[in-house]
Amino acid sequence: GAVVSQHPSWVICKSGTSVKIECRSLDFQATTMFWYRQFPKQSLMLMATSNEGSKATYEQGVEKDKFLINHASLTLSTLTVTSAHPEDSSFYICSAFTGGATNEKLFFGSGTQLSVL
């Protein structure tokens, strides 16, 4: 099936630093990718919709200046957590749809566990 690759799998950083997470569609083109955040034992919460060649759409309450999203190509979207703080520690996971109009399915990357010290 379709594969969505995400790197890194985990990262530990100091408070105040920035972290970049990459999400790639390996065998298909994705004009739209979705970034979710998941806190321990909780559900997946949509952060933003990444659109190739245009600005991302952020969900209410998500700071666009803190979570920078770039979707420069049809196979790559990046999420940069700027000036990270301990409260940003979470599991970040990207996703993309593949398939035709009547059978499209959403596949997830492997996720990135971010720990901010």
Next chain:
Amino acid sequence: GENVEQHPSTLSVQEGDSAVIKCTYSDSASNYFPWYKQELGKRPQLIIDIRSNVGEKKDQRIAVTLNKTAKHFSLHITETQPEDSAVYFCAASWGAGRRALTFGSGTRLQVQP
């Protein structure tokens, strides 16, 4: 926007028994309802999905039913096995095009051997 409620939050069954997880959604325009299985620290894996033009879908031991009138859908797992133990999420998506999914709160299924 869409709101998806999922029950129960935890479910413990004996190996071989059936498990049922239920979800309700708020937006009658929702037309796509996938189910994901997530093991600890791993990505959610799509296990089955159903679209609004179908009332039921089955894949081996897993089945999903959809009641559009009542706006609820359910996941049925028969002959449960210990490897079915995981967190299961329902989701809903509405409208045309590839819109983001709204997820339920998750059900932690424990299959006792």
